[in-house]
Amino acid sequence: MAVELELAPKTKRPAGECCTEPLVYPDINGEQAERMAAIAKALGDPIRLQIVDVLRKHAGKVCVCELVPLFDLSQPTVSHHLKVLREAGIVDSERKGLWAYYYVIPSALEELGAWLPGCCPPESCNCDRA
Amino acid sequence: MAVELELAPKTKRPAGECCTEPLVYPDINGEQAERMAAIAKALGDPIRLQIVDVLRKHAGKVCVCELVPLFDLSQPTVSHHLKVLREAGIVDSERKGLWAYYYVIPSALEELGAWLPGCCPPESCNCDRA
DNA sequence: CTATTCCATTGACAGGCGTCTATTCAATGG
DNA sequence: CCATTGAATAGACGCCTGTCAATGGAATAG
Numbered sequence: 001m002a003v004e005l006e007l008a009p010k011t012k013r014p015a016g017e018c019c020t021e022p023l024v025y026p027d028i029n030g031e032q033a034e035r036m037a038a039i040a041k042a043l044g045d046p047i048r049l050q051i052v053d054v055l056r057k058h059a060g061k062v063c064v065c066e067l068v069p070l071f072d073l074s075q076p077t078v079s080h081h082l083k084v085l086r087e088a089g090i091v092d093s094e095r096k097g098l099w100a101y102y103y104v105i106p107s108a109l110e111e112l113g114a115w116l117p118g119c120c121p122p123e124s125c126n127c128d129r130a
Numbered sequence: 131m132a133v134e135l136e137l138a139p140k141t142k143r144p145a146g147e148c149c150t151e152p153l154v155y156p157d158i159n160g161e162q163a164e165r166m167a168a169i170a171k172a173l174g175d176p177i178r179l180q181i182v183d184v185l186r187k188h189a190g191k192v193c194v195c196e197l198v199p200l201f202d203l204s205q206p207t208v209s210h211h212l213k214v215l216r217e218a219g220i221v222d223s224e225r226k227g228l229w230a231y232y233y234v235i236p237s238a239l240e241e242l243g244a245w246l247p248g249c250c251p252p253e254s255c256n257c258d259r260a
Numbered sequence: 261c262t263a264t265t266c267c268a269t270t271g272a273c274a275g276g277c278g279t280c281t282a283t284t285c286a287a288t289g290g
Numbered sequence: 291c292c293a294t295t296g297a298a299t300a301g302a303c304g305c306c307t308g309t310c311a312a313t314g315g316a317a318t319a320g
Contacts, residue, residue, distance in 0.1 A: 028183050033176040041174030045278080046163040049170070053158050053245075064297065077279055079298055084277095098287055098296045106247070113246035115183075116239050175308080194267065207309055209268055214307090228266050228317055 028115070036112045042088035047071055048081050052104060055091060061101030158245070166242045172218035177201055178211050182234060185221060191231030 043049050055062055068078050085091045090108045094101050173179050198208050215221045220238045224231050
């Protein structure tokens with residue numbers, strides 16, 4: 001920890017432009033940021049996070065009628081959250097008769113997961129993440 | 131993929147309670163969901179995601195005056211995003227004279243990162259994630 | 261002391277979000 | 291054909307969010 005990189009001297013003159021030339025740049029481009037932020041935004045609600053958690057655990061398909069009683073919410077509200085997740089590309093659904101079964105699209109979370117640190121300590125990982 | 135777990139028969143009677151007993155449960159509790167959702171929510175904006183990306187790359191500290199010109203936003207707006215990230219516990223700042231230096235709190239992203247899949251393929255990982 | 265500079269805060273505004281009730285739609289059962 | 295049931299949609303409501311211009315506060319330079 002505490003890498004102390006000290007990017008720029010910058011202790012000189014408070015006058016003039018603070019940093020004559022930009023020294024840092026985003027490493028991810030705008031589209032990547034948009035995509036990952038959209039995923040993160042959809043996960044940015046405790047209910048939706050738990051829905052995704054449930055769907056992931058049961059890799060098969062889970063009926064909406066099983067989801068609703070898990071949360072102290074009305075059925076339309078749960079349906080709304082599912083719609084948000086569907087529009088974010090995180091889940092998809094399949095109708096069988098009267099019931100709708102939802103499941104997580106596995107690849108949807110990968111880009112964000114790869115960007116985030118901490119899936120496991122680096123020394124136990126062979127991936128090339130920084 | 132396509133585990134086809136088929137959690138419940140549920141092809142029987144459309145009448146009566148659809149699922150007499152709940153068969154799935156969230157595996158994470160409410161507090162975990164709240165914490166992770168708060169982090170995800172803070173990351174749910176492309177600007178903030180890129181800010182975190184920049185701060186992470188330069189593990190030392192980055193001056194606000196370097197951050198502002200990177201985005202086509204006013205200085206108060208960037209300051210606002212930094213405040214959101216600070217209140218989410220993702221970053222912290224340190225003042226040195228006139229300048230404010232921001233840095234990522236490494237542990238902040240760990241819980242969410244561990245929950246998400248895809249940091250690397252499971253076979254290259256020794257972690258115990260499902 | 262005064263002027264300047266960096267950053268944070270305030271207040272305003274439009275748009276988005278989470279929730280509900282009420283309604284609609286599609287499929288099944290009798 | 292009609293009644294019933296699971297799920298999605300519509301509309302309404304209060305609150306939160308992202309943005310900006312304007313202001314304020316702390317530290318430095320002269």
